[in-house]
Amino acid sequence: MKIGLFDSGIGGLTVLKKVIENFGNHEYFYLADNLNVPYGSKPISFLRENLKNILSFFQxxxxxxxxxxxxxxxxxxxxxxxxxxxxxxxxxxxxxNAVKKIGRNDSVLLLATENTINLGAYKEALLNKKIVKIEEKACPLFVPLIEEGYWDGQMAESVLRFYLQDSKSKYQKVILGCTHYPILENQIRKYTNSSIVDPADGIVDFLKNEVNLDRLDGKIKVNYLVTGNIEKFKFLSKIFMKDVKYHPIFKKIQL
Incomplete structure (x- = not known):
């Protein structure tokens, strides 16, 4: 099957990696709009027009x-x-698909971008499931930190501590409401002592149960379509995908 994925940068690789691990050799096209990263603080009007261009491109x-x-x-x-x-x-x-991983009696901390929290789609979906205890925390420094390759070390620890120092053992589940955030999953778990919900797992369940997507054998190829700095994306994607056996192809594009 011909499958497209898109994100503002390397965050969506956390989804791509799990899709490849579960479904193997489909035809993958990953659009990294790192020319416009981060999306989390951009004007909604700009992001709407940009999203139209992305969807038209995949069409x-x-x-x-x-x-x-x-x-x-x-x-x-x-x-x-x-x-x-x-x-x-x-x-x-x-x-x-992320919200499907939350049980009715769960207490939930949502970590996400400012735009995601302000738009309120997660909160609405959680309230529709009758979740009572919900806290939302915007973490605007996470995406730039990750896009610059600071995934561990003193700088990462300082940022994580700044956002999460008062979150230990307060919630049953923490939703990583930005696909960049699973790159910091181990540190987030340490600071929250909670069960982590990676929305990529919900995507995998949907592809298995609703789409009935088969696992295909053979050499896996991913077409990376990058709007901004292609060399930085190559470098970071190589680190994150280092344990995935596949053939990456990189191409600079303009939306």
Whole structure:
């Protein structure tokens, strides 16, 4: 199957990696819009127009599935009447599938970008499930930290401590409401002492149970389509995907 994924940068690789691990040799197209990273603090009007360009791009690529590997843009789809039904591909929501991993009696901490929290798609979905205890925390420094490659060390520890120092053992589940955040999962778990919900796992469940996507054998190839600094993306993707046996192809594009 021809599968597209998109994000503002390397964050969506946390989704791509789990999709590859579970489904193998499909035809993958990953759009990294790192020219415009971070999405979390950009004007919603700009992000809506940019999202139209992204979806139109994937339409011309004739993908069959388009996975939103970005919680901010999926929030825009959910909360600004953005129509995804006029395209030939099936749009896969990361927020819908993340919330499926939350039980009714769970206490929840949502870590996300400012835009994701302000748009309120996660909170609405959680309230619809009758979740009572919900706290939301915007972590705007996480994405730039990750995009610059500071995944551990003193700088990462300082930022994590700044956001999470009062969060230990207060919640049953922590939703990583930005696909960049699983790159810091071990540190987040240490600071919260909670069960971590990675929305990528919800995407995998959806592809298994709703799409009935088969696992295919063979040499895996990923077409990376990068709007900004391609060399930085190559470097960071190589580190994150180092244990994945696949052939990456990088191409600079303009939306």
């Amino acid at each position: 011309t690529m004739k993908v069959e599935l388009l996975i939103s590997a970005c919680n901010t843009t999926d929030s825009i789809v959910k909360k600004t009447n953005f129509d995804t039904k006029n395209y030939t591909f099936t749009y896969v929501s990361i927020i819908e």
